Structure formats: C-alpha cells, structure tokens
Amino acid sequence: MEQWKVIKKPSVTFEVSNEGRIKVFNRKEGKFNLIHAFSYTGGHEGNRYLATHGYYVHRLVAEAFIGPIDGLEVNHKNGRKKYNYVSNLEIVTPKYNHQHSWKTGLRDKQKLSKKEIDRREIRTEMRRLNKQWIVYDLNFNIISRHNSQEDAAKSIGVSRQTANNSFRLGRPITKQYYICKPVQVEEFKKQVSGGN
Template sequence: MEKWKQFTEEKKKQYFVSTQGRVKSIDKATGEESLRKPSSNKSGRKMITVNETGKRYYVYRLVAEAFIPNPENKPTVNHIRGLDAGDGVDNLEWMTYAEQDEHARQTGLKTPGNTSAIVLDSNGIVIASHDTMTEAFTSYDGRNVYYNKDTQIIGNVVVMKQSYYDKLSEDERFNICFECFQRMMEFAYVVNGQLAGDGGKASEMVNCSRSTVIRHTENKWDVNIKGHTVSRLKNRIGVFNDDTKQEDKIYEKSCHY
C-alpha cells in the first residue's frame, strides 16, 4: 500500500512524497490534490521544484528521509538496482561513502578511471555525493569558481574530489568551505530578496547593464535600480567599512549600456 508523508509546507500548498517515489501537492484553500511531475538532471536523478520558493529537492532523498530508518546516520542514499529502477523505498538504502563507492564498482557504475565527488555546504557539511566530478558539476546551477585543482565552487555549494576530501581533517574542510563561502560572497547579489549568482544574473533581473549594477552597488547597503532593490550580498553581511553602510540615492532613471 502506498504511503504518503509531508516534506514541506508553503503559503498556499502542502507537499507530500510517497513510498513509491511520487510527489503531490495539496491546495490549502480547496483541498485539491495534484501529482507533481519531476524533472531529471543530467545524471538522471529526479528532482521536484516547489513553485512558491523555487527550492529543488531530490526525490530519492525525500523518500529515504521520510520512510527509511537511518540509525547509524549514514550520509548518502544508494539506488540498489540503479537509477532506472526508480525512487521507491524498495530500491533505496542508506550507505556510507565507502559503501556507495564499493557498490558502484561491483555493479559497473564506476570504473577505476572515474573520480567520485563530495558536495558540501558553506559549513563543510556533506549534502550529496556523485560518482564523478562531471556528474557533480552538471547537477548544480550557478557561477563556477575555481578554488584549487581538487575543489570548485558552483553556485552556493562546494564540489570536492572524494580522494582529497578523505585526506583532510574536519578543521581543514571547514576552513576550505569558509574560504569558498567568502569567494561566493564576492560575486553574489540580492535582488528584491532573491539571490542572484553574479552581476550578470542581477542585471537580467532588473533589466539593466551589468556595469551599472556593479557601479551602483559598490560599498552600499542596498540601492533602488529601476524600481528593484539591489545589493551585494557581501555588503549586507558587513564586509565593508561602517561609514559606507548607508542606502544610496534612488536610481530610477533608465540604465545605459
């Protein structure tokens, strides 16, 4: 029998995942149920997007967290019979990275020439793993920033070769992720409360030139550009002198290229 559990709730809808790997939403006002069609990333993993926030979830992760006990707190979810067998509970199991790596070798999903990857957040916490670095690079959106030969920043996550990750201490991992986070802040913008990966994305959101966005937001808490509130994320968290921490005059004039 298919079972359902709620995994998030937004202003207008509640979202549920089932033991069979299906996702549905329920309208709070009408009670109407709608099955949600997932998309797939380039590696074939299915994702669901919550329309109200734009947040994306891996379906297999939702199923595992909702229905599969994890008493040993293992960090990664394995598809027992491969991705093609689906995201139902009968095809998922919690694993360590070493177990996942060994399973991939035994099933032929990974060859000795492949380099597995670990994905971390800005606190150095592992949030995902991938069979190859290429798979990891194509699974996330955002600006790609080089850190070192074993580590790159993609959007707001850090992608690291697993062999490199395994050699680092917990403190070393945290320090690297902290430095990566600082680099993320160098490029990130906020437009009307929404994160924009870089000046180019911010300029698209306000229909203005990139140079105008960069120039007007320098050392400012936030500015109004053509009716949009724009700021550099590093400025909002105080990475500049206090005497420049003030709102700029309103820029409502047309932007020139």
C-alpha cells in the first residue's frame, strides 16, 4: 500500500511516496501536485538518477522512509537508478556503495559477464581471507581463524609477542602450534623446514 510522508527542504516542500513518487507543494494553489517530469543527472550513461527541484528522488525517499543520510549514500540494491521504491534502497557508506557498483558491474560501461562478477567476488573473498590470522597444528592443518594476531594468540593461551617471535624464528608455539596469515604459510613452511 502506498504511503506518503512530507519532507521540508530550504526552498521547497515535498510529499514523498514509498513507491518513489514525488509531489511538490504549490504555494499559490495551497496543495501538493504530483511531479510527472524529472531531470536525469549523475550516475552512468544509460543509468542516470531521477531528480527534481535540485534533489535526487532516491535520497528523498530514503530520508523519508529509512532515516537520516548524513555523510552516507543511498544505494539502489538492484542497480537500476529509476527504481526508487523504498524496498530497493539502502543507506550505506560510500565505500560499500562503490564496492556494490563495482561488484555488479555498474561502474563499467557495459554490464560485466557472470564470469567476471564471479572472479571479482572470489578475489574479494581471497583478500578478506588473507587478512586473517590462522592457527595451524604442526602439520599445518587449520585449527582456527582470527581477525588479528592477538586474537589468534589468545585462542591458544599465549601473548601476541610470543606468536610474533615464533613466526619470526620459524619455531612452533608451545611445541604445538604455528600462527600466520594464509599468504605467508608457504614461506613459513620453508622457514620451519630450514629452507628446503
């Protein structure tokens, strides 16, 4: 069911619908009039934002139905800038908005192939995994994953310094564990085996 909320801006008052429709208050007539003609601006060629009276429609809808935007951005979940239903909008950080547009291919001039999107998702996941600290047993089987070296060290009851010294010297921690990042494990295995 369509709902309407009033949004007051410095020079104009809008009535905004959760379905992305906009009315503007006409002072002479003393009523809100539905807007049928929008300008297309920003975004990318062939996928521009709808705007009226100097305001983006998606931002008006998000502000009215989701909340304050203050320093954040409004992301179109399906990537289509003309679909300004509140269910298609989310308030996100600029970084997330950029990542979403990159992942979905919206930053490129042409839509990315499924293969390229999958490749980018795998690359992003690998970066995330390679930032982790892994606790290994003596045979380099994974015991646990952690977001910091300190957390990994605590999980086996030692200090971060102990884990760091173990890594630097290529020696096991308490003769049972190794801690390192996945990207370092091959180099660390060589160090532990004496460079062979």
